[in-house]
Amino acid sequence: MALLLVMGIPASGKSTFRRKIQTAHRELLESTSFDDFRMMRTRSSDKNARQTRKSFECHVESCISESTSKIYVIEDIFYLKSMRHPFQKIAKRHGLQFGIIFLKVGIVEALRRNSHRTGIEKQKNETIRKIFEKMEDPDEILENSIVLETDEVEIDVEVVMNKLKFDFTAKKPIVPEVSLKKSHIQKPPPPSKLESLDVLTRRLVSELMQNDKTMNGRKLSDARKKLLIDLSGNLEISNENDPKFLYDLKLKLIEFYDK
DSSP, rough: OEEEEEEETTTTTHHHHHEEEEEETTTTTEEEEEEHHHHHHHTTTSHHHHHHHHHHHHHHHHHHHHHOOEEEEEOOOOOHHHHHHHHHHHHHTOOOOEEEEEEEOOHHHHHHHHHTOOOOGOOOOOEEEHHHHHHOOTTTTTEEEEEEEEGGGGHHHHHHHHHHTTTEEEEEEEOOOHHHHHHHTTTOOOOOOHHHHHHHHHHHHHHHHHHHHTHHHHHHHHHHHHHHHHHHOOOSOOOTTHHHHHHHHHHHHHHHHHH
C-alpha cells in the first residue's frame, strides 16, 4: 500500500487530477482532501487552522488504518515542507510507500483559471500569489516526488506509480495494535545522513540569506537541491558539527549558486 500526496498552488488542477484518477481506478484508490474535510467540520471544536490540520492528520491516519486500497491519495496545497512531513511520518508508521505529485503551474495561468471559478472555489488572487511565492518545492530524493506540468495531468496513474518507483505488488503490512501504541512512547530512530544534511543545508541557506540580502531565494533553494543530489552519492562525512566541514559545505553551496 502507498500514501500519495497531490500538491500545488490553488487552481493548479489538484482536485481535477485527483477525481480523474479516482474515477479511473476505483479498485486501487481511496482519496480525500483537506478542503473536503474542512467543509465537513462546520461545527468543529477546532479553535484555529493549526488544530484543524492536526485533526485532518488524525482523520487520515484513522482512514488508512481501516483502508484496504492499494493507494491512499491526499490532496492539499502542501506548499510548506512542514505540512507534508506529518504524512511522511504516518506512512512510515504504517509501513507504507510514500510519494508526492507536484502539479506545477505558472502564476498567470493559475490566476486565469481562478477568474473562471465561482462561489467557495474562488480564491483571492493575493492568496494565490502568496502561496506561489512561499512554495517549498518537494525534494525529489528525500520526499520521493515527481513534477507534472499542466500538459501532463492526463497521465495514467500506473505511469505515475512507476515514476515514483512504487511496487504494485506490495501489500499493506499487518501492524499489531500494541506496537502502534508503543511507537508513541518509544524513542524515535536517529535521522538518516540525508535527513541530517537536509536540515543542515536549510540552515546554511537561511544564514546566507540573512548575511546577504541580495541573494536570490529561489536560486539558492535550487542550489541547495543540487548540492543534496551531489552529496547523496557520497555520504561518508566525518562530523556535521565540524567547522571545516560546515565551511566547505557552505562554499559548495555558493559554488552551485554561482553556476
